[in-house]
Amino acid sequence: MRKLRIFIAEPDRDLRLGLQMLLDPEPGMRVIGIAVRPAGLMQQVKAVKPDIVLLDWQIVLAMTDGTISKLKSVDSRPQIIVLHVRSETYKDAEAAGADYFFCKDSPPDQLLAYIRNVKQETVTKDTL
Secondary structure, eight states: OOOEEEEEEOSOHHHHHHHHHHHTTSTTEEEEEEESSSTTHHHHHHHHOOSEEEEEHHHHHHSOTTHHHHHHTSTTOOEEEEEESOGGGHHHHHHTTOSEEEETTSOHHHHHHHHHHHHHHHHHHHHO
């Protein structure tokens, strides 16, 4: 079975490392790229073709309008999970086109549940 390809766009070094440590050992998941700032993010995502982009909300705000829709339009059509410390940001993330929102204060198991849901959708889509 194909592994779910995950790209992390997160400026906080400790959180990036934590996400990698959470995701890399998970069966069927693989971190395939990391961005720490907006510059070059689109090119990196286009090059590695992820199934999921974990996207820090501050990176979205630092980029031009339409960041999420541009990311979703690359060949692999990745699902976008926006990450932020304030839970009320979910409304803005949803309005911007995010598929999921994850509050950085939430338990890591919740993020894994979101990703597993995307994985199931991807497997279903691939078998059609």
